[in-house]
Amino acid sequence: MNMSTTNNIAQARxxxxxxxxxxxxxxxKVIILVIYxxxxxxxxxxxxxxxxxxxxxxxxxxPTSENPFKDKKPCIIL
Amino acid sequence: xxxxxxxxQPTTSPLIPEMATxxxxxxxxxxxxxxxxxxxKTKLEEERAKLHDVxxxxxxxxxxALGQFVMKTRRTLKGHGNKVLCMDWCKDKRRxxxxxxxxxxxxxxxxxxxxxHAVTMPCTWxxxxxxxxxxxxxxxxxxxxxxxxxxxxxxxxENLAAKKKSVAMHTNYLxxxxxxxxxxxxxxxxxxxxxxxxxxxxxxxxxxxxxHAADVLxxxxxxxxxxxxxVSGGCDKKANVWDMRSGQCIQSFETHESxxxxxxxxxxxxxxxxxxxxxxxxxxxxxxxxxxxxYSKESIIFGVSSVDFSLSGRLLFGGYNDYTINVWDxxxxxxxxxxxxxxxxxxxxxxxxxxxxxxTGSWDHTLRIWA
Numbered sequence: 360m361n362m363s364t365t366n367n368i369a370q371a372r373x374x375x376x377x378x379x380x381x382x383x384x385x386x387x388k389v390i391i392l393v394i395y396x397x398x399x400x401x402x403x404x405x406x407x408x409x410x411x412x413x414x415x416x417x418x419x420x421x422p423t424s425e426n427p428f429k430d431k432k433p434c435i436i437l
Numbered sequence: 438x439x440x441x442x443x444x445x446q447p448t449t450s451p452l453i454p455e456m457a458t459x460x461x462x463x464x465x466x467x468x469x470x471x472x473x474x475x476x477x478k479t480k481l482e483e484e485r486a487k488l489h490d491v492x493x494x495x496x497x498x499x500x501x502a503l504g505q506f507v508m509k510t511r512r513t514l515k516g517h518g519n520k521v522l523c524m525d526w527c528k529d530k531r532r533x534x535x536x537x538x539x540x541x542x543x544x545x546x547x548x549x550x551x552x553x554h555a556v557t558m559p560c561t562w563x564x565x566x567x568x569x570x571x572x573x574x575x576x577x578x579x580x581x582x583x584x585x586x587x588x589x590x591x592x593x594x595e596n597l598a599a600k601k602k603s604v605a606m607h608t609n610y611l612x613x614x615x616x617x618x619x620x621x622x623x624x625x626x627x628x629x630x631x632x633x634x635x636x637x638x639x640x641x642x643x644x645x646x647x648x649h650a651a652d653v654l655x656x657x658x659x660x661x662x663x664x665x666x667x668v669s670g671g672c673d674k675k676a677n678v679w680d681m682r683s684g685q686c687i688q689s690f691e692t693h694e695s696x697x698x699x700x701x702x703x704x705x706x707x708x709x710x711x712x713x714x715x716x717x718x719x720x721x722x723x724x725x726x727x728x729x730x731x732y733s734k735e736s737i738i739f740g741v742s743s744v745d746f747s748l749s750g751r752l753l754f755g756g757y758n759d760y761t762i763n764v765w766d767x768x769x770x771x772x773x774x775x776x777x778x779x780x781x782x783x784x785x786x787x788x789x790x791x792x793x794x795x796x797t798g799s800w801d802h803t804l805r806i807w808a
Contacts (some may be wrong), residue, residue: 371466371470372470374470375470375473378473382480393725393727396724396725396726397492397493397496397722397725397727397729398496399724399725400707400708400722400724400725400729401492401493401496401497401722401725401729402496403705403707403724404493404703404705404707404708404722404729404750404767404768405496405497405500405768407703407704407705407707407749407750408500408749408750408751408767408768409500410749411704411748411749411750412749412751414748414749414792415747415748415749415751415752415792416748416791416792416793416794416808417508417747417748417752417788417792417793417794417795417808418503418747418748418749418751418752420507421793426793426794426808427531427548427793428511428512428547428548428793428794428806428808429511429808
């Protein structure tokens, strides 16, 4: 075998090895990024729920006197 | 680079056939290596897609669980002669507009259950209706392929049909309509696969939205604070997010396994929920750009027709084709309540503007207010 042929194959093998390592690193990076974004996004959704929970009538329930629909008598518009 | 010493070859037979073989082998090796590097790149993409292990309910594990919910029918609105297909709340939190297969559009006072206005459309199957932000008009349409606006008169005897204004024209049925921030513009979706933005006064088409591969069944506008976008869902199983000014589809989600019948933004505008014929509701986060929750149970096998959030976004209400309403804990992904009452499919569901109640419309010809 001539030298350039051997070198070409060796270099190509090195490239693939490099790519395998990079793919491994990339995979970890992507996993970390996705976990970060989803966690952050999820945390934001949770935070919004928490901030507004107290003013959500269907969530916390309001007394009959305060919910016009819970009052069976027709409402009088003042 | 290590250099392998070349073994000296005895020069006997010609080297050409050997070199030709080696040439072929080299090319094959290079080809294999190239294929492998391509495969690795593809695998990377697949890994990204496969990450189902990070979901909202895991992050929300530390959140307190919800207690028992008592929600009942507080009002029943009777008057339609056939299936109720759509309804919308007025901003005054007490009036409701509903439309039906019987061709009628009715405006109700939900507190008293009185009918305030009634319009007979020239077509049956009025699949879409919407209240104008001012409370002074309603829009509706369906099999007529149009969306028409009716100004509401204070004079109960006045024939509303006389003042009707045809605004939108599609080439197939109108599936949904919504006023934007004012009475001046209407957004529509259609069985013709497009959505469109119209000027109410002139009837002019302002922008059209192409991208769905089949009927578009639903749409919802982003809460005004978050800008000019809206989301649509279709028979192509896709939920698309659109920029209203450019007409571009800026995000697309395809995880449902069947038609998407309903889409609704989360109150903060950072996410939206969808309901589908595949019997699931799903939550998509716009910044994470992926589905973050799925609301389903093995025992639920009928399609979801309509979804809406409670005011804080903690609860998701779904109207189902098995006549029930399922109430989901958005963060934990669990069902917190199941409500019975309707005697046929629930076809439409909306929470009132101040969150004190929600209204459902059904194929059993009635609407119910729940609180």
